[in-house]
Amino acid sequence: MNIALVAHDEKKDDLIQFITAYRPILQKHDLFATGTTGLRIIEETGLPVTRFRSGPLGGDQEIGAAIARDEMDLIIFLRDPLTAQPHEPDVSALLRLSDVYCVPLATNMGTAEVLLKGLEAGFFEWRFIRRERE
Numbered sequence: 001m002n003i004a005l006v007a008h009d010e011k012k013d014d015l016i017q018f019i020t021a022y023r024p025i026l027q028k029h030d031l032f033a034t035g036t037t038g039l040r041i042i043e044e045t046g047l048p049v050t051r052f053r054s055g056p057l058g059g060d061q062e063i064g065a066a067i068a069r070d071e072m073d074l075i076i077f078l079r080d081p082l083t084a085q086p087h088e089p090d091v092s093a094l095l096r097l098s099d100v101y102c103v104p105l106a107t108n109m110g111t112a113e114v115l116l117k118g119l120e121a122g123f124f125e126w127r128f129i130r131r132e133r134e
């Protein structure tokens with residue numbers, strides 16, 4: 001599965017901890033991330049990550065485009081709910097496209113844990129089945 005990992009600055013430490021804890025699951029999949037988040041993941045976990053541009057420079061929109069092309073299966077986007085983001089419209093657009101295309105998306109660690117456990121249990125196989133039928 002293709003998994004996108006994104007975190008706003010105040011949530012990047014949380015995301016790194018989360019990835020470290022769930023590395024046994026995540027390392028079986030193809031990982032993507034916005035620029036700065038991706039760099040931190042690569043440097044601090046050693047996992048291979050395909051990096052898009054930084055979020056404020058279009059990275060959220062690149063992930064949105066990948067969703068529209070049916071190239072993302074799961075998004076973990078740890079948003080900072082307490083800080084205004086200059087690129088909020090891009091963030092909203094990414095969330096909207098995940099709803100348009102029914103791509104599972106977590107915006108906090110609690111939901112992210114449930115999704116990764118579901119991924120490991122095979123709950124995402126429907127995505128392959130749907131793709132084969134289309």
Ligand SMILES: O=C(CO)COP(=O)(O)O
Binds near residue numbers: 006035056091
């Ligand atoms: O701002 C972001 C998502 O909206 C994240 O971008 P960076 O990973 O480049 O910090």
